[in-house]
Amino acid sequence: MRFQSFDHPRRSTALAVLAALAAFSGTAAAIDWTGAPTTEIPVFYPGQASWEWVMTEKDHSGAPNFRAGKNCKACHDGEQADIGAAVVAGSRLSPGPVAGRPGMIPLHVQTAHDADRLYFRLRWKAGSGATPFDAEVAARVTVMIDDGSVKEAARAGCWGSCHDDGIGMASAPEGSQISKYLSASRVKLTRQGGGENIKPEADLAALRNSGAFLEYWQAKLNPGQPALAASGYILDKRHRLDDGAVSAQAEFAGGEWTVVLSRPLAASGGGRKPLAPGKTYTVGFAVHDDHADHRHHHVSFEYTLTLDGAGSDLIATAR
Ligand code: HEC
Numbered sequence: 001m002r003f004q005s006f007d008h009p010r011r012s013t014a015l016a017v018l019a020a021l022a023a024f025s026g027t028a029a030a031i032d033w034t035g036a037p038t039t040e041i042p043v044f045y046p047g048q049a050s051w052e053w054v055m056t057e058k059d060h061s062g063a064p065n066f067r068a069g070k071n072c073k074a075c076h077d078g079e080q081a082d083i084g085a086a087v088v089a090g091s092r093l094s095p096g097p098v099a100g101r102p103g104m105i106p107l108h109v110q111t112a113h114d115a116d117r118l119y120f121r122l123r124w125k126a127g128s129g130a131t132p133f134d135a136e137v138a139a140r141v142t143v144m145i146d147d148g149s150v151k152e153a154a155r156a157g158c159w160g161s162c163h164d165d166g167i168g169m170a171s172a173p174e175g176s177q178i179s180k181y182l183s184a185s186r187v188k189l190t191r192q193g194g195g196e197n198i199k200p201e202a203d204l205a206a207l208r209n210s211g212a213f214l215e216y217w218q219a220k221l222n223p224g225q226p227a228l229a230a231s232g233y234i235l236d237k238r239h240r241l242d243d244g245a246v247s248a249q250a251e252f253a254g255g256e257w258t259v260v261l262s263r264p265l266a267a268s269g270g271g272r273k274p275l276a277p278g279k280t281y282t283v284g285f286a287v288h289d290d291h292a293d294h295r296h297h298h299v300s301f302e303y304t305l306t307l308d309g310a311g312s313d314l315i316a317t318a319r
Contacts (some may be wrong), residue, residue, distance in 0.1 A: 028247045028262040031119050031319050036110045039314055042083030044104040044288050047093030050164040052171075052191050053184070054156070061292075072156050072299035080104050084115030084262035084298070098296065105298050107141075107285055111316035113307050118275050118316055119262040120217075124287060126257055132291035140297075141259050142218040142286040144234075145305075147273045147281050149211040150182060155285030157302030161214055161234045165193035168295045178237075184212060185236035198236050208270055209234055215273050217261045219248035224252075227259060233271035241271050266308075277307040283314065 004175025008164070011304075049060075054072070057063040062075055076083065084103025087094045122141050144161070146153035148168040152160035161180040164171040171192035172178065182315040184207055198204075207213065220228040227250035232241040245268065250259045259295075267274040285300040304312040 002267060010155070028117055028119065028249070028260070029114065031112050031121075031260070031314040033110055033121055036112055036121070036317070036319065037315075039109045039284055039303075040299050041107045041109050041303065042080035042084075042104050043107050043285055043300045044080040045088040045094075045098070045101065045297075046084075046162075046295070046299050047091065047096075047232060048164075048168075048170045048295065049087075049093050049154070049159075050162050050166070050169055050171075050193070051159050051162040052193055053079040053093075054159060057190060064096075066155070071154075071302060072159065073303075076301060096116070098130070100127070100293075101290065101296075102127060102298075103288060107287060107289055107300070109285070109314065112319040113159045113265065113277075113316045117132075117262045117264050118303070118307065119260055122259045122285070124257055124289070126252070126255055127290040128255075129139075129204065130292075133293035133296050134288070134291050137220050137288075138222045138223060139257060140218055140308070141221070141257070141261075142216055142288075143261060143284070144284040144292065145215045145273060145281055146283075147211065147279060149273075150184075150214055152183065153214055153284075154282045155301065157282060157301050158286060162192065162295075163189075163193035165195055166295070169193075180234045180238050180319070181236055182207075182213065182234060187213060199276070204236050207235075208278075211273060213271060215271065216244045216284070217248075219250055219259045219261055219262060221250050221252070221257060221259065223252040229261070241269070242300075243269055243272075245272065252301050275307065279306065280307060280312060281305045 053059050081104040088098050090097035106122050108123040112119045139163045144158050147229040166178050183189050186196040213233040215233050216232045229248035231246035232239045246263045248261050248284045265275040283303050285303045286297045288297045305314040306312040307316045
C-alpha cells in the first residue's frame with residue numbers, strides 16, 4: 001500500500017487509521033488503472049465439457065492432439081463465441097437449450113501489482129432475464145491461478161479441475177455434492193471422473209505442501225451491496241480459506257459490472273501461492289452472470305500471466 005505522509009496532523013491521523021483498518025481487513029489500496037492495457041477475454045458457455053470429455057476421442061476429436069501437447073486455446077482461440085452459441089442452444093454438451101443466456105460474454109481484463117498486492121480488474125455487461133439458478137447472488141466472477149505446479153492447469157486452465165462427476169455434470173451420482181478437484185487427489189480416474197476414491201490425507205498434505213493445488217479468488221455480487229470476497233484452493237475438493245487475504249471491490253453502473261480482486265503477493269499459510277515477478281502463472285476466468293450457479297457459468301480457456309516482464313497473455317505491471 002502506498003500511503004503518503006502529510007503535514008496536516010488531523011489528516012495524517014485519519015490516514016493512519018485508514019492504513020490500520022486496511023491492514024486489518026486486508027483491503028487493497030486503490031490502483032490508478034489509467035493506461036493499463038485491457039485484454040478482451042471471451043468467456044463462453046461450456047455445458048458439460050469436463051476434463052474426461054475433452055480427453056476422450058470419441059467425444060472430442062481434439063483429444064489425441066491435446067494429449068500430444070497442443071493446449072486448448074491453441075486450437076480454439078477465436079471459436080469461443082461459436083462454441084458457446086452451439087452449447088447454449090442445446091447440444092450433446094447441454095441437455096436442452098438454456099433460455100436467455102448468451103453463448104459468450106466478452107470479459108475485459110486488466111492486471112497490475114504494487115509493492116504488496118496483485119490486482120485483477122474485470123468488467124462485463126450483465127445479462128438480465130434468464131432463469132435464475134441462484135436467487136440470492138446476482139453474479140460472481142472468479143479467477144483461478146496456478147504457478148506451474150499443476151500441469152493440466154497450464155495446458156487447460158480451469159478444465160484441470162472440472163470433472164464429469166461434479167455437481168450438474170453428466171456422470172454426477174444422484175444427489176452428488178462433488179465440487180471441483182484435481183486428478184492427483186484421486187486414486188484413479190475413469191471416463192466418469194474420480195468419484196470418492198480420494199487419496200489418504202498424508203498424500204493430500206504432501207501435494208498441498210508442494211504447491212500442487214489451484215488457488216481461486218471470487219467476488220459475489222449484488223447491485224447496491226458491497227462485493228463479498230470468497231477464496232481458497234482446489235485439491236481434493238474446493239476448500240474455502242477465511243484468512244481475509246483476498247479483497248473484492250465492485251461497482252454496478254449502466255448495466256456493467258466492474259470488479260477488482262486482489263491479494264497480497266506474499267503467500268501466508270497453506271493453500272496460497274507465492275506471487276512474484278519473473279514467474280509465469282496460468283489463470284482462468286469464470287463468470288456466473290445473471291444468477292447462474294455451478295456449471296451454468298461462462299469460462300475462459302487458459303491464459304498466461306507474469307508480473308512485469310514480457311511474453312505472457314497478461315502482464316501485470318507495477319502501478
Ligand atoms: C488439436 C486441436 C484441439 C485441441 C487441443 C482441443 N480441441 Fe476442443 N475441439 C477440437 C475440434 C476439432 C472440435 C470439434 C469436433 C469435436 O467436438 O470433436 C472440438 C470441440 C470442442 C468443444 C465442443 C464444441 C461443441 O459445440 O460441441 C469444446 C467445448 C472443446 N472442444 C473444448 C476443448 C478444451 C477444453 C480443450 C482443452 C482441454 C480442447 N477443446 C482442446 C479440437 C481441439
